[in-house]
Structures are given as C-alpha cells and as structure tokens.
Amino acid sequence: MSPVPITAEPVKTFKIDGQDVSARETESILQAARAHNIDIPTLCHLEGLSSTGACRLCMVEIKGSNKLLPACVTRVQEGIEVVTNSERLVKYRRMIMELIFSERNHVCAVCVVNGHCELQSTAQKLGMDHVRYPYLNPQLDVDASHERFAIDHNRCILCTRCVRVCDEIETAHTWDVMGRGIGSKVITDFNQPWGESETCTRCGKCVNVCPTGALFEKGKSVAEMAKQRQFLPYLVSRREAMIE
Amino acid sequence: MTAEELLAIAESERQAKQQLKYCVHVCSSTGCASSNSEAVAAALQQHVKEAGLQQAVQVNMVGCMGLCALGPLVEIEQVQVQGGAPPTTVLYQSVTPADAPEIVSGLVSGQAVQRLRLETDDPFFTRQTKVVLAQAGRIDPERLEDYVADRGYQAVFKALTDMTPAEVIEEVTKSGLRGRGGGGYPTGLKWNTVAKVQSDQKYLICNADEGDPGAFMDRSILESNPHLVIEGMIIGAYAVGASKGYVYVRAEYPLAVKRMKQAIRQAERAGFLGQNICGADFSFNVEIRLGAGAFVCGEETALMASIEGRRGTPRPRPPYPAASGLWGKPTLINNVETFANVPGIILDGGEAYARVGTEKSKGTKIFALTGKINHTGLIEVPMGVTLREIIYEIGGGIPDGRKFKAVQTGGPSGGCIPEQFLDTPVDYESLSALGSIMGSGGMIVIDDSSSMIDVAKYFMEFSKEESCGKCVPCRVGTAQMYDLLCKFSAGQATEFDLRLLEDLCDLVKNTSLCGLGQTAPNPVISTLKYFRDEYLAKIKKPEEAFGVASTQAEHPIEEASQ
Known part of the structure; x- marks a missing residue:
C-alpha cells in the first residue's frame, strides 16, 4: 500500500508493536499496519472487498484492554498501543489454523494450488507444523458442472471472498452461503449446479480471489493453478476515481 | 384517545x-x-x-x-x-x-x-415480588380494556403529556434498570445514547427471540400481558425519538405472536399507536417480524440483519446499533422484559423502582425454573435473593428425595453453580463472579443423578447446532469441543484431550465474533472448574490410552514454494 496521502481527513497517531505510526482516521488497524510494513496474518480479508472479520487471524491486542480486536474491522484511534505478536496471539493464530485444517479435507499434495495457496503459506508462516485436533473428514461434493470452472468444497474455508467479490464487484450475487455452523456451504444461486446458474457471468473473479484450491479453472492439474488478483485493486481504484 | x-x-x-x-x-x-x-x-x-x-x-x-x-x-x-x-x-x-x-x-x-x-x-x-408479572394471570391478555382497567396505558399518557423525552430517560436512569436480555447494560444509558444521535429516522426493536433451552420468561410476558410490552415500547420510542418499532419474536411462539398481533391492532384502534399518539406531536408504529428458528438471531446485529431480510449472521461491533443499526439508522434494541419494566417506572417513579434489589442490580427479575425441581414454573423475585431461597423455598426443593448438584443459569451462555455457592445473591455481578451469568432468566436445576459432562455436552451440542458458521473459532471450535465432550462422556478421553478441551475453551471464548461463540465455552469452563473430578474420572489410564494418543499423529504441511 502507498503511504498516507495528504488529505483533509484527520490523521491519528499511535503505536503498533512499539513503532510510531500514523493513519487516516477511517483506516483500519490492518491497513495502517500494512502501510508500515507490519505484517498481520489474514485469510478472509482482501483489499478491495468489504471486511467481515470472520477468520479471526488478524486479532490484535490493545494495551490496557483484555479484549482482542480484529484488525481488519477495527478503526485506528489516537494514542492506542497495538500489539500484533504477543505469545497469546501467536498461540491463538496457530490454533485457528489447526481448526481450519481439521474442518475439511485439505490435502496439499493433490491440490491444484499447491505452492500458490494462501492457506498453505499462512500455515507455514505461523509455524503450524501439525494439527492436534481430529480431522472431521466431511464427505463433500465437487461441482464441475460449469464450463470453465469448478468448486471443490473439500478445500473451501468459508472465507466468503467469492460471495463478496461476486456481490460487490461483479454485482451478480451468484454466490451465497447456505446452512449454518459446521454445515455451512457456499452455493450458487439457490443451491443449483454452478453450470445451470442464470446469474453467473462467467467472469472468474470468484476463482481468482479464492485463497485456496476450492475454486479453480478446469484443466489445471496439481500445483498448476496460480490465482491472478491484480484486477481487484485496479477495478476498485478506477471505480473510486469515477465516483470522485 | x-x-x-x-x-x-x-x-x-x-x-x-x-x-x-x-x-x-x-x-x-x-x-x-x-x-x-x-x-x-x-x-x-x-x-x-x-x-x-x-x-x-x-x-x-x-x-x-x-x-x-x-x-x-x-x-x-x-x-x-x-x-x-x-x-x-x-x-x-x-x-x-x-x-x-x-x-x-x-x-x-x-x-x-x-x-x-x-x-x-x-x-x-x-416469597415472590410480582412487578412485571403483577397483572399476569389476572387480566385477559386478549382484551385491551382489562389492561386499561388496571392502570394500563396511563404511563404513556404521563410520559407523552407531562414529560419531555429527557425526563423520561432521566427517570429510567434513576430506576437503575439494566437490560434483562442477559447483558445487564444500563437501560437509561442506552436510551440516552440513541436519543443523542441526530438522524432523520430512528428505529426501536423489541427482542423477543428467546432461545435458551428451558427459558420461557419472554414468551410468558407476551402471552400474559402484551399491552405492557407495547406500552414500554411506546415510551422508549418517545424517549429516543424512534418512529418505527419491530417486535422480533420467534415463530415457535405461536400464541405469543397471535396475542401480540392482536394487541398491536387494539392499540392502533385505541390510538396508542399511529399518528399523534395521545394528542402529542409523536407518531409510532409497531410491526411484528418472525424469527425462523435461528438462536443466533437473538444477537442484536444478527437480529437486525434478519429484519432487513438478510442472512441472520452477526457483524463485528462497533458500530453499535445506537449509532448504526437497522438499515444503518440509530436503533434502540431492548429485551421484552426490559420494556415490560418501563411503564411501572414512569408511573411510580425511578426512585420507587430502585428501592427493590441490590446496589447495582435494581428491581425484580423473572426466572423460568425448570429441571429437577418441585415447582417448575415462572417466578419473579427481587434482585439479591439467594439461589437457595429460589430453589428450596420458592421452588420447593428437589423431587424424589434426590440431592441438589448444581443450578445452571443463563442457558448455553451460562454456567453451572454448585452447592457451596447457593447462598450467593442473584444479581448480575455475583453470578458473573461465579463463572455463570444472569442471562435472560433460565434456571435449570440439576440433581445428583445427572453427569455434569452430559450437561456440558448438551449445551455444547446446542451451541454447535446454532453457530451461524461465520467465524472459524465458533464454527469449528464448538464442533471440536462437542466431539471431545463425547469422548469424555464415553470414557474414551485422554489427558491430552483435557488439554485440548481447555485450550479450545480459551480460544473460542476470546476470539469468537459474537456473544454466541464468546460464551459457548461457559458450560464447559464452569463444569471443569467445579466438577473437575467427573472429567478426570473419565480419563483413561496412560497404558489404556496409549493406542488413542498415538492416533493424534503429526501431519506435516507441505512446503509451499512461493
């Protein structure tokens, strides 16, 4: 991200991990941290889409408060001292990763995005080298009815990036979530096969924002699928320019 | 009128x-x-x-x-x-x-x-003190006239004709009334926050999505005296400047829905809802919205999403509903019982109300007394009575000559309180200090024939089923905790499982997005605290457990090459 531009918007100064930083008051702690090259791990967040605060990996501490806050949706405040890497946070993040890996069937060795996967690289970065929770091994479908793309629910982490990009950027709202709790599932239209969707524009944005191998292009074999995300910041900045 | x-x-x-x-x-x-x-x-x-x-x-x-x-x-x-x-x-x-x-x-x-x-x-x-329930069981809930005959709607007249919105809020603040949905947030403070926000449109919501297993306080109020709730809502709307109200009630309460609908029609016909209520420059309408069976919709942000016609999932707060609620407008959201307390406060004054209760918890509280207790039913007691008084005097003790083991308060968000704390006064702070919560008022009595692991397992199954699935710790954490509790219940658990369970309680409590996940571990945490022996008794001996432990193999992650 570019440094804070000169605007009329009030700027807040505060600390992240002891470092003095500043950010516009409408920015999130995550945006401020990334602008200052401080890394906070995320999975559901994607710059250019709305934030939902769902994966809970970006939880940070604010000194003086016992409550953890998701950096992606928490606005900066004057004088706060943010801690992004305490022992407790590191432990929680690793556990969250373990939970995600235990939930469905994440087998890197046979995955189209092996080597290009955000879930895989985040797990590595967080030092998650084994999963202590029993694998739940759900029986899930692969929907390959679409002419160009397919979804393998076994690899979905329910980050809802596909739902948001389809609704907010492509404005087709083909994707949504059905069911609840551990039985949640992303669906196309009213849970029809993707290939029969009347709303899908076949733009492929969902495939490219998907952090894992859940959404992929047909014809790609193991480790062949690398996602292209450049379109998103480009589209968002063009739209903002048009509004202004 | x-x-x-x-x-x-x-x-x-x-x-x-x-x-x-x-x-x-x-x-x-x-x-x-x-x-x-x-x-x-x-x-x-x-x-x-x-x-x-x-x-x-x-x-x-x-x-x-x-x-x-x-x-x-x-x-x-x-x-x-x-x-x-x-x-x-x-x-x-x-x-x-x-x-x-x-x-x-x-x-x-x-x-x-x-x-x-x-x-x-x-x-x-x-031994009961009936304030909110004073007319319940005495008046016909389907007749407006019955309610009017017993001081009904006089508080609306008093508030709208003799008092300014600020004075109404002042009176509610003086009463010390706190949210009866479980959180215990000071009602006057909440009203004041919403009142202060400038907006062309404000909303008011009555949260009647009562979902705790074994709790039926809100249902009983709506069934027994719907006009009392409407009157409280009118006063609340006047105080904060809301022109539109919703009663969000679960569809599983058909009688409450029917009576509330009827009462709203009657109140409209009598001019207590609609334009220029009681001749004052104030208009307010109420509509009913039915919940479709999701416990999480009792959480205020999920509830509002549901009213808006979206999927009922919570969103991070802030912004709080007072600043940005229904359709982004400032919204006052209170529980049924909270609104039902309001007419009395306006008629008799906040000071009179504050005479009942403890220093920090004023007034009375309704509890649904269930489980292994002689007098199953609905009770209203002053804040500060002890659990012992409720269970042994009002509740008539434990049936079949069995021994008391624990009382569970606050439903799936609460905890189990053992015998040594029976003399604890019932108020918001005392129950939290014991690792439980006041909650909305469910009180389930457990006798010595029940296993506390099964109690924890029951509530965890509930939380797992009712998790919306949005955030990882609640979605996967509750499922994993439930599986672990099943292992304990079956006597298949190991020392390692106990560690996993305790770690998960800590994680889910501290990192979940909304109240459902943040409180879901409470039944486990409190039973681990007070009935740890029962868990330890279910752990296999190391030599037996060896086979189980070795299946917890390490699963290395492939190196990513990026």
Whole structure:
C-alpha cells in the first residue's frame, strides 16, 4: 500500500508493536499496519472487498484492554498501543489454523494450488507444523458442472471472498452461503449446479480471489493453478476515481 | 384517545366487574394450554350457563399464573362479599374438564373443592415480588380494556403529556434498570445514547427471540400481558425519538405472536399507536417480524440483519446499533422484559423502582425454573435473593428425595453453580463472579443423578447446532469441543484431550465474533472448574490410552514454494 496521502481527513497517531505510526482516521488497524510494513496474518480479508472479520487471524491486542480486536474491522484511534505478536496471539493464530485444517479435507499434495495457496503459506508462516485436533473428514461434493470452472468444497474455508467479490464487484450475487455452523456451504444461486446458474457471468473473479484450491479453472492439474488478483485493486481504484 | 376517555374505560370495566359475584380465571398460556386448559374453560363456561349463573360468574382466559408444574390452574376470585368480609381467592390445580360441575356447584354453595385446592400461602406465592408479572394471570391478555382497567396505558399518557423525552430517560436512569436480555447494560444509558444521535429516522426493536433451552420468561410476558410490552415500547420510542418499532419474536411462539398481533391492532384502534399518539406531536408504529428458528438471531446485529431480510449472521461491533443499526439508522434494541419494566417506572417513579434489589442490580427479575425441581414454573423475585431461597423455598426443593448438584443459569451462555455457592445473591455481578451469568432468566436445576459432562455436552451440542458458521473459532471450535465432550462422556478421553478441551475453551471464548461463540465455552469452563473430578474420572489410564494418543499423529504441511 502507498503511504498516507495528504488529505483533509484527520490523521491519528499511535503505536503498533512499539513503532510510531500514523493513519487516516477511517483506516483500519490492518491497513495502517500494512502501510508500515507490519505484517498481520489474514485469510478472509482482501483489499478491495468489504471486511467481515470472520477468520479471526488478524486479532490484535490493545494495551490496557483484555479484549482482542480484529484488525481488519477495527478503526485506528489516537494514542492506542497495538500489539500484533504477543505469545497469546501467536498461540491463538496457530490454533485457528489447526481448526481450519481439521474442518475439511485439505490435502496439499493433490491440490491444484499447491505452492500458490494462501492457506498453505499462512500455515507455514505461523509455524503450524501439525494439527492436534481430529480431522472431521466431511464427505463433500465437487461441482464441475460449469464450463470453465469448478468448486471443490473439500478445500473451501468459508472465507466468503467469492460471495463478496461476486456481490460487490461483479454485482451478480451468484454466490451465497447456505446452512449454518459446521454445515455451512457456499452455493450458487439457490443451491443449483454452478453450470445451470442464470446469474453467473462467467467472469472468474470468484476463482481468482479464492485463497485456496476450492475454486479453480478446469484443466489445471496439481500445483498448476496460480490465482491472478491484480484486477481487484485496479477495478476498485478506477471505480473510486469515477465516483470522485 | 384522551386521558379522560381512558379513565372512563377503566371505570366502566370496574363497574362491570362489581356486578359479578365471582371471576373464574383459567390459565391459557402455553404451559397450561398444553394440558388442555381450553377445554377446562369451555367446560366451566358451559356449566356456568347450565346453572344459570352467567350474570354472576364470568369465566376468563388469563395469562400465566406461574406454577406451570401443576397446571391447568384455575383461580376463583370472589368479587362481591356479604357482610364486609375480605374477598377470597381460591386456586385450583391440575383441573380437568370433568372437574367443572363440582367447581361450579362449589360457587353456588360457597364451598371450595378441597381436593383440587392449592394453598396460596405456600412460599412459592408468598416469597415472590410480582412487578412485571403483577397483572399476569389476572387480566385477559386478549382484551385491551382489562389492561386499561388496571392502570394500563396511563404511563404513556404521563410520559407523552407531562414529560419531555429527557425526563423520561432521566427517570429510567434513576430506576437503575439494566437490560434483562442477559447483558445487564444500563437501560437509561442506552436510551440516552440513541436519543443523542441526530438522524432523520430512528428505529426501536423489541427482542423477543428467546432461545435458551428451558427459558420461557419472554414468551410468558407476551402471552400474559402484551399491552405492557407495547406500552414500554411506546415510551422508549418517545424517549429516543424512534418512529418505527419491530417486535422480533420467534415463530415457535405461536400464541405469543397471535396475542401480540392482536394487541398491536387494539392499540392502533385505541390510538396508542399511529399518528399523534395521545394528542402529542409523536407518531409510532409497531410491526411484528418472525424469527425462523435461528438462536443466533437473538444477537442484536444478527437480529437486525434478519429484519432487513438478510442472512441472520452477526457483524463485528462497533458500530453499535445506537449509532448504526437497522438499515444503518440509530436503533434502540431492548429485551421484552426490559420494556415490560418501563411503564411501572414512569408511573411510580425511578426512585420507587430502585428501592427493590441490590446496589447495582435494581428491581425484580423473572426466572423460568425448570429441571429437577418441585415447582417448575415462572417466578419473579427481587434482585439479591439467594439461589437457595429460589430453589428450596420458592421452588420447593428437589423431587424424589434426590440431592441438589448444581443450578445452571443463563442457558448455553451460562454456567453451572454448585452447592457451596447457593447462598450467593442473584444479581448480575455475583453470578458473573461465579463463572455463570444472569442471562435472560433460565434456571435449570440439576440433581445428583445427572453427569455434569452430559450437561456440558448438551449445551455444547446446542451451541454447535446454532453457530451461524461465520467465524472459524465458533464454527469449528464448538464442533471440536462437542466431539471431545463425547469422548469424555464415553470414557474414551485422554489427558491430552483435557488439554485440548481447555485450550479450545480459551480460544473460542476470546476470539469468537459474537456473544454466541464468546460464551459457548461457559458450560464447559464452569463444569471443569467445579466438577473437575467427573472429567478426570473419565480419563483413561496412560497404558489404556496409549493406542488413542498415538492416533493424534503429526501431519506435516507441505512446503509451499512461493
């Protein structure tokens, strides 16, 4: 991200991990941290889409408060001292990763995005080298009815990036979530096969924002699928320019 | 309607009642209705008619009288008394339609039917303080006039004609009333925050999405006295400047929904809802929205998403509803019981209200007493009574000569309190200090025949089923915790599982997005704290456990090459 531009918007100064930083008051702690090259791990967040605060990996501490806050949706405040890497946070993040890996069937060795996967690289970065929770091994479908793309629910982490990009950027709202709790599932239209969707524009944005191998292009074999995300910041900045 | 017209209705109701000799109240709330109270009322009605007593005896369907365990309940209220003796009331328990002739002939002879009689000097009745439930079981919830006859809607007149919104808030603040949905946030403070926000449109929501297993306080209030809730809502709307209100009630409460709908229509016809209420420059309308069976929709942000027609999932706060609620507008959201407390505060003053209760928890609280207890039912007690008083005096103790083990408060968000803390006063702070919560008022008594692991497992299954699935710790964490508790319950757990379970409690509590996940581990945490022996007893010995532990193999992640 570019440094804070000169605007009329009030700027807040505060600390992240002891470092003095500043950010516009409408920015999130995550945006401020990334602008200052401080890394906070995320999975559901994607710059250019709305934030939902769902994966809970970006939880940070604010000194003086016992409550953890998701950096992606928490606005900066004057004088706060943010801690992004305490022992407790590191432990929680690793556990969250373990939970995600235990939930469905994440087998890197046979995955189209092996080597290009955000879930895989985040797990590595967080030092998650084994999963202590029993694998739940759900029986899930692969929907390959679409002419160009397919979804393998076994690899979905329910980050809802596909739902948001389809609704907010492509404005087709083909994707949504059905069911609840551990039985949640992303669906196309009213849970029809993707290939029969009347709303899908076949733009492929969902495939490219998907952090894992859940959404992929047909014809790609193991480790062949690398996602292209450049379109998103480009589209968002063009739209903002048009509004202004 | 003017104040004079209101008083005229009240007066004519009183006079009509004075013509009667007896009022026969038959409970028609869900508890008694499920044991056939409608047929009882019909039989009584028929026998009154056959005996030619229509002029002297009126049979009314009323709301909850409290002692649901012994329903259907019928109360005989003597109206006219010869010779200046005080009027008596007789309460009958477990009445069947076949009892009707005997009861009616008892009205003629003046002799109560002893075999059905329930002593009203039992501590269950004498130890309660009925404020919110004062009219429940006495008035017909389907008649506006019944409510008006007992000071109904006078608080609206007082607030709208004699008080400014600021004065209303001041009075509520003085009362010390705190949110009855479980959180205990000061109501006056919440109202003040919403009132201060400038906006062309504000909303008010009454949260009636009561979902805790074993809790039926809100249902009973809505079934027994819907106008009381509407009156509280009108006053709240006036105080914060809201013009549109919603009652979000779960569809599993058909009788409450029916009565609330009826009451809203009646209030509209009488001019308490609509334009220029009571001649004041204030308009307010109320609509009902039905919840479609998701516990998480009791969480305020999920509830609002549901009203807006979206998937009922919570969103991070801030912004709080007071700043950005329904359709992004400032919204006041309170629980049914909170609103039901308001008319009394306006009529009698905040100071009078604050005389009941403890220093930080004022007024009374309604509890749904269930589980292994003699007097299953609905009770209202002043804040600060002890758990022992509730369970042993009002509740009549544990049935079948069994021993008390724990009391679970606050449903799936609460915890289990063991015997050594029975003398704890019931208020928001004391219960939190014990690792439980006041919650909305569910109180489940557990005796020594139950395993605390099974209790924790039951609530965890509930949380797992009701998790919306949005955030990882709640979605996967509750599922994993449930599986671990199943292992304990089956005697298949290891020391390692105990560590996993404790770690998960910590994670899910501290990192979940909304209250559902943040409180879901509470039943486990509190049972681990007070009944750890039961968990330890279920752990396999190391040599037995070896085979199980070795299946927890390490699964290295492939190196990513980026």
